[in-house]
Amino acid sequence: MAPVTEHATVRCTDAAGLADALDGAHVLFAFDFLSNALPHAWHAAGSLEWIHVASAGVDALMFPELRDSDVTVTNSRGVFDGAIAEYVLAQILSFVKDLPESLRLQRNRVWKHRESERITGRSVLVVGTGPIGRAIARLLTAVGMTVRGSGRRAREDDPDFGTVTATEDLPRAVAEADFVVAAAPLTEATRHLFDARIFAAMPPHARFVNVGRGELVHTADLVEALRSGTIAGAALDVFETEPLSDDHPLWEMPNVVITPHNSGDFIGWRDTLVDLFVDNFHRRLAGEPLRNVVDKQLGYVPGT
Incomplete structure (x- = not known):
């Protein structure tokens, strides 16, 4: 994550500390894509603009408040x-x-x-x-x-x-x-x-x-x-x-x-997920379109 820390303050947290970490945050990298912590911490997400999910599926995050918000959601389509x-x-x-x-x-x-x-x-x-x-x-x-x-x-x-x-x-x-x-x-x-x-x-x-x-x-x-x-x-x-x-x-x-939900987990998959987030982060800094923008009403990236 070094390419990100050069441009932003990075806070790492688990589910229990998510609300505190979200306070004032503009970007959330949801690495635990199955976590249900975000709905309970949503009250602290007043500054949030973009969520990137370390998964192709985003169903765990599609709760009504997020669907109805202006927060952009991107996923990790293509990695797996x-x-x-x-x-x-x-x-x-x-x-x-x-x-x-x-x-x-x-x-x-x-x-x-x-x-x-x-x-x-x-x-x-x-x-x-x-x-x-x-x-x-x-x-x-x-x-x-x-x-x-x-x-x-x-x-x-x-x-x-x-x-x-x-x-x-x-x-x-x-x-x-x-x-x-x-x-x-x-x-x-x-x-x-x-x-x-x-x-x-x-x-x-x-x-x-x-x-x-x-x-x-x-x-x-x-x-x-x-x-x-x-x-x-x-x-x-x-x-x-x-x-x-x-x-x-x-x-x-x-x-x-x-098998234990590992069909896509090849050696090096975690690094590949981080690389995709870093690429999107730099696109955001440069004002370029983000990759893999999810239609929150459909629940997936359009055209798929």
């Missing part, structure tokens, strides 16, 4: 795209090659010949056509998968997805997919988008991958869909409540892979 796309590919390969079973057999010293699936020609629906969804689409297309998108509006000429179906047509779209990847931002329109109705529309051999937000999914419905065989499996990096409680039924399901 490639890493998350690689994570999705890894999970798909793990499913089709049944790597978890291979590891179980290895631990038990069992030599058992098995056949595996191919990914070439398999169909993927990516729900969320922003930068992360597009990075996923490009990578999966490159390895021979057939990829379509689901977003706010339907179109047939998308450069990364080709065909994009509208969200209201999601039941029909998932019915044609071998893999469904959730990569949408969390908004009131997408909260619990994946519920019993959507899982029932998926083919019984389909797998579900969530790299968006846990609240995109009605978790109890997902558990039931996995338990009943409505869908074949799930790879989950995000959950409605994090960390996932140690008694949650998802832990014990053999057709589920759980």
Whole structure:
């Protein structure tokens, strides 16, 4: 942060000290993007002009007072795209090659010949056509998968997805997919988008991958869909409540892979986040447009 301290007084704080640190501050770098401390400290934000969030998702910050204010919000769009796309590919390969079973057999010293699936020609629906969804689409297309998108509006000429179906047509779209990847931002329109109705529309051999937000999914419905065989499996990096409680039924399901919200956390990601903030800080000093300005009513950067 040295390039910032040359031009500004920097205060570092935790959630408990946020109100005191906000007093008189013009800029907030919200590194803990899941913290809910800001609404409780908002009374001290009278001088605040700009918030930069160390995340692509800004749902944790979109409380009414901030939405209605003149404070500019920017996010860290672009930092995690490639890493998350690689994570999705890894999970798909793990499913089709049944790597978890291979590891179980290895631990038990069992030599058992098995056949595996191919990914070439398999169909993927990516729900969320922003930068992360597009990075996923490009990578999966490159390895021979057939990829379509689901977003706010339907179109047939998308450069990364080709065909994009509208969200209201999601039941029909998932019915044609071998893999469904959730990569949408969390908004009131997408909260619990994946519920019993959507899982029932998926083919019984389909797998579900969530790299968006846990609240995109009605978790109890997902558990039931996995338990009943409505869908074949799930790879989950995000959950409605994090960390996932140690008694949650998802832990014990053999057709589920759980990771602790780290699909985008490549080696060096923290430095990259700081570099993006520093770049935006210097843009602000120079009077240049900021990168990744969030539409606070939509809850994400327009055009994604």
